[in-house]
Amino acid sequence: xxxxxxxxxxxxxxxxxxxxxxxxxxxxxxxxxxxxxxxxxxxxxxxxxxxxxxxxxxxxxxxxxxxxxxxxxxxxxxxxxxxxxxxxxxxxxxxxxxxxxxxxxxxxxxxxxxxxxxxxxxxxxxxxxxxxxxxxxxxxxxxxxxxxxxxxxxxxxxxxxxxxxxxxxxxxxxxxxxxxxxxxxxxxxxxxxxxxxxxxxxxxxxxxxxxxxxxxxxxxxxxxxxxxxxxxxxxxxxxxxxxxxxxxxxxxxxxxxxxxxxxxxxxxxxxxxxxxxxxxxxxxxxxxxxxxxxxxxxxxxxxxxxxxxxxxxxxxxxxxxxxxxxxxxxxxxxxxxxxxxxxxxxxxxxxxxxxxxxxxxxxxxxxxxxx
Numbered sequence: 001x002x003x004x005x006x007x008x009x010x011x012x013x014x015x016x017x018x019x020x021x022x023x024x025x026x027x028x029x030x031x032x033x034x035x036x037x038x039x040x041x042x043x044x045x046x047x048x049x050x051x052x053x054x055x056x057x058x059x060x061x062x063x064x065x066x067x068x069x070x071x072x073x074x075x076x077x078x079x080x081x082x083x084x085x086x087x088x089x090x091x092x093x094x095x096x097x098x099x100x101x102x103x104x105x106x107x108x109x110x111x112x113x114x115x116x117x118x119x120x121x122x123x124x125x126x127x128x129x130x131x132x133x134x135x136x137x138x139x140x141x142x143x144x145x146x147x148x149x150x151x152x153x154x155x156x157x158x159x160x161x162x163x164x165x166x167x168x169x170x171x172x173x174x175x176x177x178x179x180x181x182x183x184x185x186x187x188x189x190x191x192x193x194x195x196x197x198x199x200x201x202x203x204x205x206x207x208x209x210x211x212x213x214x215x216x217x218x219x220x221x222x223x224x225x226x227x228x229x230x231x232x233x234x235x236x237x238x239x240x241x242x243x244x245x246x247x248x249x250x251x252x253x254x255x256x257x258x259x260x261x262x263x264x265x266x267x268x269x270x271x272x273x274x275x276x277x278x279x280x281x282x283x284x285x286x287x288x289x290x291x292x293x294x295x296x297x298x299x300x301x302x303x304x305x306x307x308x309x310x311x312x313x314x315x316x317x318x319x320x321x322x323x324x325x326x327x328x329x330x331x332x333x334x335x336x337x338x339x340x341x342x343x344x345x346x347x348x349x350x351x352x353x354x355x356x357x358x359x360x361x362x363x364x365x366x367x368x369x370x371x
Contacts, residue, residue, distance in 0.1 A: 003136070004137075005205065007133050008133060016326075020202070020322045023198070026077040026081035030082070030085030031308050033308075034088060037304045038302060041304045047154055050087055051151060053083045053087050054144055057144050061080065061141035064137050065133075091154075093303075094155050095290075096304070106236035107237045109233040110230050110234050110237065113226045116226040121219070124219030128215070186297075188347055189345070190309045191312045192347065193345075194314050195314050196313075196337040197286075197314075202321065204218075211270075226279065228279040232281075232282075236283065249288045249289065249348055252284035253342055255280060257338045258277060259276075324336050
């Protein structure tokens with residue numbers, strides 16, 4: 001996304017505000033699909049849904065090569081987000097149903113990072129120099145289309161129809177109860193942390209230009225970021241349940257804010273070091289937040305809304321990013337994004353504490369019942 005937005009800015013002379021709107025259109029569309037996920041994921045065939053979503057995304061990208069106005073670009077990004085947004089909840093649900101969800105989520109982030117590293121190299125070295133924006137769009141279409149090969153190995157459905165329940169320990173299916181509070185707090189935390197991450201990442205290419213880096217140097221940095229994310233996601237997958245996910249969240253939050261601090265220094269070295277740390281924190285934070293959400297979700301349905309919550313936070317930050325940059329520059333943006341990640345960590349800790357208190361209360365009440 002950063003390279004695509006940067007290429008669009010160079011070709012059409014788009015402002016930071018316009019880039020934020022394009023990013024917001026994409027994320028808002030994914031959110032629209034994701035918000036309804038707790039209701040359609042248990043009912044729809046996941047394979048059919050994924051095939052249709054891939055076909056729609058590829059068609060949008062191919063048609064997008066003819067876009068020449070900001071309105072057409074907004075339609076392109078919205079359509080792409082709508083179709084790709086349908087892929088997220090089913091994949092998220094499938095990973096959550098595995099025996100070790102945190103390992104599965106971390107492995108998923110690792111694979112995404114590997115693909116991102118390959119895509120960054122291909123886009124910067126081949127597509128942008130020779131084919132420009134159209135080459136990026138067609139290259140992305142080919143990559144997305146290749147995902148159809150794996151769909152036949154995807155589960156058809158993983159979440160059983162909800163059953164009624166009366167207490168905290170078995171409230172499966174009830175979304176508006178006290179039992180759902182920890183999951184809702186975690187969803188809000190996910191919205192904040194992804195908003196903070198996406199709010200920076202959408203402008204990383206522009207920030208690199210502001211540091212005086214050439215396009216090739218920025219692309220190389222992004223590839224290093226992908227590798228750093230791969231390593232840390234793999235570490236989370238290896239750790240599994242050995243370290244509590246909340247501890248990893250605290251560590252990742254500290255690292256991401258350190259990375260933002262390094263951007264206060266000019267030059268290529270602080271920029272590269274900052275982004276490697278940022279990507280390392282991303283590899284730690286994302287699978288850990290997914291694991292916390294799965295753990296605290298007593299309804300067993302709200303966890304599939306995780307991608308929608310992430311989209312909500314990202315679109316909100318994208319809409320205000322231009323204003324934040326206008327008021328405080330890119331340093332102001334990193335301060336804002338850092339504050340969001342810290343607020344998210346605090347909410348995750350509160351959600352975990354609420355879950356533990358509820359479980360202790362249920363165990364205590366269960367022990368007081370007559371035999």
